[in-house]
Amino acid sequence: MRRSTSRRPWLAEGPWAWLAAGGVALSLLMVIALLVLLAGRGLAHFWPQDIEAVTLEDGAQFAGQVVREQGLPGEVDGRERLYRTGNRDLQGAQWRWVDVADIDTRATPEDLVIVERRRWGPFIGRVVALEGPETRWTVEDGDTLWQQLDERLNRVSQLRSERDVVRTQYLEPLAERLANGEKVADDEDELQALKARIVNLQEAMQRDRVVLESLEGQQLTLTLDALIDVTRPNAMSLPAKLSSWGHNVWRFLSEGPRDANTAGGIWPAIFGTIMMVLLMSVLVMPFGVLAAIYLNEIAPQGRLTRLVRIGVRNLAGVPSIVYGVFGLGVFVYGIGGTLDSLFFADELPSPTFGTGGLLWASLTLALLTLPVVIVATEEGLARIPDAQREGALALGATRSEALRRVVLPMAVPAMLTGLILAVARAAGEVAPLMLVGVTKLASQVPVDGTFPFIHLERKFMHLGYHIFDAGFHGGDVESAMPLVYATALLLVLVILVLNLTAIFLRHTIRTRHRVRTH
Amino acid sequence: MIDRYPPPAPVRRRFRDLRDRLFTLLVGACGIGVILAVLAIGVFLFVEVVPLFGGDTPASETQATTEIDFESLWLPQQYPDYETPRYRWQANVLSEDDTPMFSLTPLAWGTLKAAAYALLFAIPLALGAAIHSACFMSRRLRHRLKPALELMEALPGVVIGFVAGLVLAPYVERHLVGALALVLILPLGLLVAGVVHSCLPATLARALSLSRAGLWLIPWLALLVALAMVMSPYLEVVWFGGDMRAWLEQQLGLDYAMRNAMIVGLAMGFAIIPTIYALAEEALSGVPDSLSEGAQALGASRWQTLWNVILPAASPGIFSAVMIGAGRAVGETMIVLMATGNTALMTLSPLDGMRSMAANIAIELPEAAAGGTHYRVLLLCAFLLFVFTFCVNTLAEIVRGRLSHRYRRLGGLA
Numbered sequence: 001m002r003r004s005t006s007r008r009p010w011l012a013e014g015p016w017a018w019l020a021a022g023g024v025a026l027s028l029l030m031v032i033a034l035l036v037l038l039a040g041r042g043l044a045h046f047w048p049q050d051i052e053a054v055t056l057e058d059g060a061q062f063a064g065q066v067v068r069e070q071g072l073p074g075e076v077d078g079r080e081r082l083y084r085t086g087n088r089d090l091q092g093a094q095w096r097w098v099d100v101a102d103i104d105t106r107a108t109p110e111d112l113v114i115v116e117r118r119r120w121g122p123f124i125g126r127v128v129a130l131e132g133p134e135t136r137w138t139v140e141d142g143d144t145l146w147q148q149l150d151e152r153l154n155r156v157s158q159l160r161s162e163r164d165v166v167r168t169q170y171l172e173p174l175a176e177r178l179a180n181g182e183k184v185a186d187d188e189d190e191l192q193a194l195k196a197r198i199v200n201l202q203e204a205m206q207r208d209r210v211v212l213e214s215l216e217g218q219q220l221t222l223t224l225d226a227l228i229d230v231t232r233p234n235a236m237s238l239p240a241k242l243s244s245w246g247h248n249v250w251r252f253l254s255e256g257p258r259d260a261n262t263a264g265g266i267w268p269a270i271f272g273t274i275m276m277v278l279l280m281s282v283l284v285m286p287f288g289v290l291a292a293i294y295l296n297e298i299a300p301q302g303r304l305t306r307l308v309r310i311g312v313r314n315l316a317g318v319p320s321i322v323y324g325v326f327g328l329g330v331f332v333y334g335i336g337g338t339l340d341s342l343f344f345a346d347e348l349p350s351p352t353f354g355t356g357g358l359l360w361a362s363l364t365l366a367l368l369t370l371p372v373v374i375v376a377t378e379e380g381l382a383r384i385p386d387a388q389r390e391g392a393l394a395l396g397a398t399r400s401e402a403l404r405r406v407v408l409p410m411a412v413p414a415m416l417t418g419l420i421l422a423v424a425r426a427a428g429e430v431a432p433l434m435l436v437g438v439t440k441l442a443s444q445v446p447v448d449g450t451f452p453f454i455h456l457e458r459k460f461m462h463l464g465y466h467i468f469d470a471g472f473h474g475g476d477v478e479s480a481m482p483l484v485y486a487t488a489l490l491l492v493l494v495i496l497v498l499n500l501t502a503i504f505l506r507h508t509i510r511t512r513h514r515v516r517t518h
Numbered sequence: 519m520i521d522r523y524p525p526p527a528p529v530r531r532r533f534r535d536l537r538d539r540l541f542t543l544l545v546g547a548c549g550i551g552v553i554l555a556v557l558a559i560g561v562f563l564f565v566e567v568v569p570l571f572g573g574d575t576p577a578s579e580t581q582a583t584t585e586i587d588f589e590s591l592w593l594p595q596q597y598p599d600y601e602t603p604r605y606r607w608q609a610n611v612l613s614e615d616d617t618p619m620f621s622l623t624p625l626a627w628g629t630l631k632a633a634a635y636a637l638l639f640a641i642p643l644a645l646g647a648a649i650h651s652a653c654f655m656s657r658r659l660r661h662r663l664k665p666a667l668e669l670m671e672a673l674p675g676v677v678i679g680f681v682a683g684l685v686l687a688p689y690v691e692r693h694l695v696g697a698l699a700l701v702l703i704l705p706l707g708l709l710v711a712g713v714v715h716s717c718l719p720a721t722l723a724r725a726l727s728l729s730r731a732g733l734w735l736i737p738w739l740a741l742l743v744a745l746a747m748v749m750s751p752y753l754e755v756v757w758f759g760g761d762m763r764a765w766l767e768q769q770l771g772l773d774y775a776m777r778n779a780m781i782v783g784l785a786m787g788f789a790i791i792p793t794i795y796a797l798a799e800e801a802l803s804g805v806p807d808s809l810s811e812g813a814q815a816l817g818a819s820r821w822q823t824l825w826n827v828i829l830p831a832a833s834p835g836i837f838s839a840v841m842i843g844a845g846r847a848v849g850e851t852m853i854v855l856m857a858t859g860n861t862a863l864m865t866l867s868p869l870d871g872m873r874s875m876a877a878n879i880a881i882e883l884p885e886a887a888a889g890g891t892h893y894r895v896l897l898l899c900a901f902l903l904f905v906f907t908f909c910v911n912t913l914a915e916i917v918r919g920r921l922s923h924r925y926r927r928l929g930g931l932a
Contacts, residue, residue: 014821017654017728018712019705022739023646024655024663024732026704027791029739031670034681034788070692071751287552294549298542308553314911315556317842318904319849321876325883325900326559329566333888356884370556398534400541428674431851434880464676464852471680472856481684488677499672503665 035492042489045482046248048233048241051112051124053215054083054098055105063112063124063215064096067478072099084479086114086124090218094121095478110235111139115212116228121259121479125214127230131221132208149230152208156224163201170194252486261440261470262480266487272358272438272460273427279362279456280369280426281419287366288373288422289415295374296381297403309378316371324432327364332356332436352457356437359456364436365429369422376421380414380509381407413512417505424498428491430464438462440469463491560908563901570894591622591895607862607873609882609892620895624862626902628872632854633847635783635868636790640843643787644794645836647732652802653824656729663732664796671792679856682785687777687857694762694774696750700743707742711735772869775859780868782857786847794843801835801921802828806929831928834921838914845910849903851876875899 049065056062064083072078079100088094115123129138130149137145171194178187205225212220231244255265295312299305336353344352353359384407392402430438439459467487470480594604606619647667651660690697711731715723726734758765766772805828813823829836851874859871860881879896886893 014819015709015712016825017650017821018708018715018731020646020650021654021728021731021735022704022708023643023648024650025735025739027643027647027670027795028663028666028732029736029743030788031666031673032736033740034673034678037681037685038677287548290545290548291552292549294545295553298546298549310912310915311557312553314908314915315559317845317849317911318559318907319851319876321849321851321879322559322563322900322904322907325879325897326562328883329888329897330562367556367559370552374552398538400538401534403541424672428672428676430674430676431855431876431880435883464674467676467680468852468856471684477684484680484684488680491674492677495672495674496669499669500665503668 038485038489038492041482041485043249043486045486046245046252048231048236048244048248050108050234051114052083053107053109053112054103055107056098057102057104061215062096065114065124067095069100082478084122084124086122087120087214087218089120090214090216090220094476108234110232112234113212113230113232115222115230116263117222118226118228118258121263123212123214123220125212128211128213128219130208130210146232149210152224153227153230156205156208156227159201159205160225163198163205166194166198166201171198252483253490257441257466259479260474260476261466262474262476262483266461266463266466266483266490269461269463269466269487270490273463276358276362276365276460276462277423277426279358280365281423283362283366284369284373284422285415285419288370288418289377291370292374292377292381293403293408296378297407312371312374316375319431320368320429321431321435323364323368324435326367327360327432327436328356331360331363336360355457356435356439356459357457358437358460361433361437361460364432365426368429368432369426372422372425373415373418376418377411377415380411380417383414383509384410413505413509417502417509420498420502420505424495424502427498428464428495430462430468433462433465438465440465440473463487467491560901560904563897563904567894567898567901570891570898591620591898593623595619595621605864607878609886609895618892620891622875622895622899622902624864625873625875625878625899627864628854628858628862629848629874629876631779631866631872632782632786632858632874633844635779636786636847637840637844639783639787640791640794640847641840644791644839644843645798647791647795648798648802648836648839649824649829650732652799653820653828654729655732659730659732664799667792667795670788671796673789675789675850675852676856678785678789679853682781682853682857683777684856686784687781690781691774691776693747693750695754695758696746696748699749699753700746703742703746704739707738708735711738766869772867774869775871777857777859778867778869778871779858782854782872783868785857786850786853789850789853790843790846793846794839797839797842797918798832798836801832801839801918804835804922804925805831806925808929831925832921834917834924838917838921841910841914841917845907845914848910849876849907851880855880875903 051063051065053061053063062083062085064085067082067084069079069081072080080097081100081103083096083098084094085091085096086094111126113123113125113127117123127139127145127149129136130145130152132148132152137148139145171191174187174191174194178191202225206223208224209221210224210227210230212222214220233241233244236244252265253270254267256268257266258264291312295305295309299308332355336351336355336357340351340354388406388410389402392406393399397405437459439461441461467484470487471477471484474480594602595606605621605623607621607624608619651663655663715726715728718726754760754762763774766774809827809831810823813827814820818826854872854874855877858873858877860873860877861871862873862878863870876899879899882892883896886896
């Protein structure tokens with residue numbers, strides 16, 4: 001290590017010293033800017049933003065949320081503002097660029113609502129009335145209207161979950177049994193009864209209706225069944241907004257995507273990523289550790305071992321897409337194809353294991369992260385002072401005993417570091433997954449109640465691929481962007497936390513052994 | 519390391535010995551197996567690629583086999599729709615009578631172009647940062663900086679690619695003048711900071727010392743960037759008549775693609791800065807103290823010491839750092855996929871897009887029929903990437919190994 005040079009009074013360091021300092025500053029600035037951008041945009045999306053009622057110079061009116069403002073191309077002073085106006089079914093588009101100079105007045109009246117719907121994206125406008133089977137509440141009823149709306153929305157969501165339970169737990173298993181030909185006498189009747197019950201529930205969900213009106217004057221009547229949530233951001237107090245923000249974040253994390261990945265949550269992607277990483281860890285850890293033990297403790301330390309070590313290290317630098325190609329060629333087409341022709345021959349030509357899936361993706365990533373685990377474990381093993389091994393041997397332990405009782409327990413933090421680094425790498429890797437099993441929208445998660453519970457052959461969703469797909473393959477990039485930001489933020493947070501843990505662990509290992517050797 | 523066996527065992531320890539031998543055997547077998555499996559990647563790719571040149575390509579049902587040899591892959595070909603021979607990559611044919619065009623030259627060009635622009639951006643920044651932190655920073659600050667840049671390395675490519683392709687690219691398109699002006703503004707701003715620093719009163723100058731410049735320059739640079747962006751429309755009016763893209767097209771004949779080599783260079787440069795930085799810093803701070811102390815005793819300034827003594831001594835290490843960075847840039851997939859238009863152009867212009875080998879594999883391999891010519895050509899791409907990165911990394915590793923010997927020798931001489 002060089003000594004600290006800050007005490008030496010050299011004034012004229014010349015211009016290059018300052019440019020070199022700029023290298024550090026600019027690199028840090030870019031990292032900070034990236035993180036701030038992700039955090040800002042990712043978290044702001046869930047904030048219930050005010051709805052503006054805008055009147056233009058020509059008298060036209062519309063309502064919308066401000067998305068951003070930018071200079072007009074080719075002009076110095078002109079600015080334009082992007083509004084999210086919703087109402088894709090009424091207006092044909094849900095985004096509107098407005099020249100700032102054309103705007104006459106902007107107001108935030110409290111009665112404006114944003115309605116999340118199951119189809120057509122959000123509605124922005126006013127609630128005119130709520131129609132029950134007998135009664136009708138209008139805006140004049142004030143708070144009663146909003147209370148009734150809340151109650152009835154709750155009722156609908158209860159009915160919906162009841163319907164889902166009936167469908168998934170009773171109807172579908174029964175239908176499957178019938179399809180397999182295992183008929184019992186009254187099954188047919190039970191099936192009819194269940195179907196009738198679902199129809200009843202669905203009719204009950206459509207009992208209440210709400211009449212909406214956009215600021216342009218178009219009216220719309222929707223059953224509450226078609227609504228997800230109604231909020232009045234302009235009327236919300238700060239605590240209410242905060243709780244709504246928290247609720248939105250929770251929904252983002254726990255729900256599935258809607259509207260071709262432009263709305264809703266990312267739960268299947270989180271779940272798929274976790275499953276894949278878990279499976280990968282189970283696969284990579286034993287083999288990585290064994291290989292490291294072999295290289296460091298058992299193999300004769302000659303020229304060949306050194307070459308192998310360099311080779312393994314270099315594999316960490318091989319592009320991940322190459323691992324993907326290997327996974328596709330060997331696991332999917334090679335092993336998967338063979339498995340299919342041996343065990344799933346009656347399903348062919350539609351492949352079971354002969355296509356990308358959870359198992360092959362995990363195996364490919366295990367191979368990809370193997371060098372990471374080997375290098376980290378080896379570093380840990382090399383740091384253990386030889387005195388420990390010699391002490392154990394001198395006391396009469398065999399080599400395997402010395403390894404298992406003395407050396408390996410001391411190397412556990414290093415193995416953990418390797419595992420964490422491997423997990424962090426695997427969680428962020430997308431390119432190989434595109435070849436071996438990731439999908440944009442998985443209809444089924446890889447784990448469910450039917451035997452064998454974990455379906456290794458199924459395709460799955462992945463956070464990283466979700467970013468790529470929603471951002472680049474969706475039709476409506478503008479509405480996907482906030483979700484992509486939020487997904488990217490989540491992914492980066494997970495990876496940063498994992499890496500910080502690894503850095504911390506490595507630091508503790510280094511200091512611990514330094515103390516012991518002295 | 520255990521390189522000596524325990525002393526000969528008495529008879530009653532035979533069972534333990536047996537267990538020991540079994541365990542060793544098991545670990546050894548597993549270890550060798552794993553290492554062989556990992557090294558099998560190269561073998562697999564090679565085996566899959568060979569039939570392509572063997573002449574007896576097995577005909578697949580879905581795809582007409584095309585004659586492939588060295589010439590058709592790398593040299594310009596005469597295609598039916600063009601007058602002159604040219605390089606074309608168009609693997610997916612739309613109708614029956616079209617022939618797929620498999621020229622790897624534009625893909626290799628795109629790969630190298632993206633890597634070159636990334637290195638162009640990353641080398642000055644990473645080496646500057648390495649020099650600054652190895653020679654000017656206090657040790658405490660350096661130990662804080664390292665994890666920060668390690669985190670930068672861990673940022674997934676898909677996030678960087680997303681920010682580059684969907685946020686940075688449209689933004690730079692609107693603030694093109696300002697963005698280009700930064701190339702001048704930032705270095706000038708740094709020099710201004712240096713000049714201002716030398717004029718500061720002693721107390722303030724100590725607070726804002728050069729050893730901490732990496733930190734206090736951040737807000738200054740952020741301010742400069744913001745200024746450049748605000749000034750951008752004004753500069754555009756003054757210099758380019760209000761529309762730089764039209765000016766570029768008329769005056770220089772350059773087309774501006776939103777996702778271009780400049781953006782890729784920036785994004786991928788960002789991704790490889792930490793790699794280059796870490797290795798270069800290691801090489802620089804590993805130079806034996808006796809060398810720099812000797813130079814300073816002879817009256818050299820810190821910068822003179824660095825330039826004439828430390829840099830030449832550490833140059834193999836810096837070379838290997840750049841090599842490893844280049845290896846990463848060549849193989850990076852997601853950033854190139856997301857931040858370029860993925861059109862297989864062969865131009866040098868920083869304002870054009872490109873299609874790289876890695877991105878091409880990611881796009882086309884899922885659709886290519888297994889065993890067909892297209893599939894095998896894509897595997898050839900993967901094989902080339904593998905061989906290239908493996909060679910580059912091995913070379914860098916060997917150079918690094920030599921370097922530590924050299925340091926030990928140099929240190930021993932003093």
